[in-house]
Amino acid sequence: MSQPEESKRLLLVAACALVDGDGRVLIAQRPEGKQLAGMWEFPGGKVEPGETPEETVVRELREELAIETKVACLAPLTFASHAYESFNLLMPLFVCRRYWGIPQAQEGQALKWVRPNKLRDYPMPPADEPLIPFLIDLL
Numbered sequence: 001m002s003q004p005e006e007s008k009r010l011l012l013v014a015a016c017a018l019v020d021g022d023g024r025v026l027i028a029q030r031p032e033g034k035q036l037a038g039m040w041e042f043p044g045g046k047v048e049p050g051e052t053p054e055e056t057v058v059r060e061l062r063e064e065l066a067i068e069t070k071v072a073c074l075a076p077l078t079f080a081s082h083a084y085e086s087f088n089l090l091m092p093l094f095v096c097r098r099y100w101g102i103p104q105a106q107e108g109q110a111l112k113w114v115r116p117n118k119l120r121d122y123p124m125p126p127a128d129e130p131l132i133p134f135l136i137d138l139l
């Protein structure tokens, strides 16, 4: 049964558009068995207690993609706010153009570098759709 509106929790997730030298952004496919499986998303994850969203992105890029970056290399672009059935998502989206290493999927997820105007060819979580025009404008 879905939760009543007023008891839905607010989930803070920090995500990152990693940009390469050609102005393409990296998306990752959510693995089978997870919520929203098969959808293409921006790397990131839940902000853990005591973390800033920027620290979350640095950690998640290391865990998911084995690349290193720094808080100072993250620029805020926009945010997603979406009411999912069981929680309300608030997701700042950062842009990162400076990082060390070559992204390699650490959790079996498929990865793709995509031009922002092609992002609509990939099914993304509903929260992500409003983010696409900001990336098209930027890149």
Ligand SMILES: Nc1nc2c([nH]c(=O)n2[C@H]2C[C@H](O)[C@@H](COP(=O)(O)OP(=O)(O)OP(=O)(O)O)O2)c(=O)[nH]1
Pocket: 013, 014, 015, 034, 035, 036, 040, 041, 042, 043, 044, 045, 046, 089, 125, 126, 127, 128
């Ligand atoms: N990383 C990321 N998450 C997104 C995007 N769009 C979107 O709706 N989400 C949602 C999916 C999840 O409910 C939540 C991210 O949680 P997560 O990836 O850390 O955690 P998860 O559900 O995979 O579960 P777990 O790793 O904690 O087991 O945010 C996106 O572009 N990137």
